[in-house]
Amino acid sequence: MSLANITSTRTPKPPKLVVYGGAKVGKSSFAAGAPSPIFIRTEDGLDALDVPAFPLASSWADVLGSIGALAEEEHEFRTVVLDSLDWAEPLAWQAVAKTAGVADIEKVGGGYGKGYQEAIRLWRDLLDGLDWLRNHRQMGVVVICHDEIRRHEPPDGDAFDVAGLKLHKRASALVTEWADVIGYARVKRAVKKSDAGFGKEHARAVGMGQRLLTVGQNPAYLSGNRYGLPDDLELSWDAFDAALAATRRTA
Numbered sequence: 001m002s003l004a005n006i007t008s009t010r011t012p013k014p015p016k017l018v019v020y021g022g023a024k025v026g027k028s029s030f031a032a033g034a035p036s037p038i039f040i041r042t043e044d045g046l047d048a049l050d051v052p053a054f055p056l057a058s059s060w061a062d063v064l065g066s067i068g069a070l071a072e073e074e075h076e077f078r079t080v081v082l083d084s085l086d087w088a089e090p091l092a093w094q095a096v097a098k099t100a101g102v103a104d105i106e107k108v109g110g111g112y113g114k115g116y117q118e119a120i121r122l123w124r125d126l127l128d129g130l131d132w133l134r135n136h137r138q139m140g141v142v143v144i145c146h147d148e149i150r151r152h153e154p155p156d157g158d159a160f161d162v163a164g165l166k167l168h169k170r171a172s173a174l175v176t177e178w179a180d181v182i183g184y185a186r187v188k189r190a191v192k193k194s195d196a197g198f199g200k201e202h203a204r205a206v207g208m209g210q211r212l213l214t215v216g217q218n219p220a221y222l223s224g225n226r227y228g229l230p231d232d233l234e235l236s237w238d239a240f241d242a243a244l245a246a247t248r249r250t251a
Contacts, residue, residue: 012248014079014140015227016130017240018175019213020147020165021185026211026235028083030185031142033237036078040066043087052077060095060122063088067129070137078140080133085145085175086166092122116168123171127178143175147184164222176222183213184221185235211235 019027031037032051039046039053040063046053054066063082070080082088093105096118100108108115133139148166153159163184165172176182188210214223216231227247233239 014134014138015244016134016141016178016180018085018143018145018165018179018182019185020085020145020183020222021163022147025185025187027144027185028081030213030235030237030240031079031081031083031144034079034081034140034142036076037081037142038070038075038077038079039081039083041083042091043084046083057088057091060088060091063091064125064129067126067133070133070139071129078138080130080139080141082130082141082143085143085171088126089119089167089171092119092126095122116170119168120170120174123174127174143179145175160219162220162222181215181225181227181229182223183215183225183233183240184218184223185211185213186221188212213240215240 019030021027028039028046028049031039032049037051039051040057041053041055042057042063044056054069055062057063057066067080070077093115096108096115097103097105100115100118102108105115105119108118130141130143134141146166147163149161150164151159152162165175167175211234213233213235214221214231215225215229215233217224218231227244229240229243229247233243
């Protein structure tokens with residue numbers, strides 16, 4: 001090793017995105033707008049989209065096999081989309097239980113969460129495979145997940161609710177660390193208040209029609225990015241791509 005081995009760590013690789021949110025908010029449509037996408041399906045919900053996709057995965061081996069096909073065979077796909085993480089998770093649990101020779105993941109190693117620890121090895125295999133496609137096939141990576149509201153109790157303040165990935169906490173932490181961008185897909189809302197009588201107010205949420213992808217730090221959502229993107233973007237690939245290109249031009 002010498003000073004001649006020093007290189008810049010800033011390279012314009014395709015992004016690794018986690019896009020999550022509620023049902024039917026437009027997560028898959030967002031991913032379908034990416035360059036030449038190919039979908040790895042673990043849930044059946046792409047009927048309204050005309051996109052190339054592998055057959056619906058029924059096992060963890062099917063998921064890894066799809067990644068392997070993209071790694072080993074010639075193709076012109078430029079983005080791999082895993083739809084979705086939370087529907088893939090039970091397949092990982094089934095694989096762990098089957099290897100251990102038990103009925104379900106809760107019984108692996110006698111319980112006490114050992115099965116979920118073992119499942120992390122499978123998640124690492126998956127993410128390593130997606131990284132290989134990115135690094136060696138120059139493919140962008142989009143993984144889709146549903147949301148789950150969890151109670152967050154900070155050590156320096158009051159507890160509050162946060163939207164996060166609908167995954168086991170170990171898997172969620174691993175995926176969060178791995179991603180370049182974690183975006184929360186949502187419909188912009190306003191709170192309308194009205195007089196409910198007897199000195200009380202009635203509040204209701206009203207959708208404003210605009211669909212957003214929150215990619216900046218926000219206490220209400222698990223979100224963030226490594227590129228310096230604006231906090232909120234329109235929920236469309238073109239808007240995301242334009243914002244990403246702008247940050248790279250000014251870097």
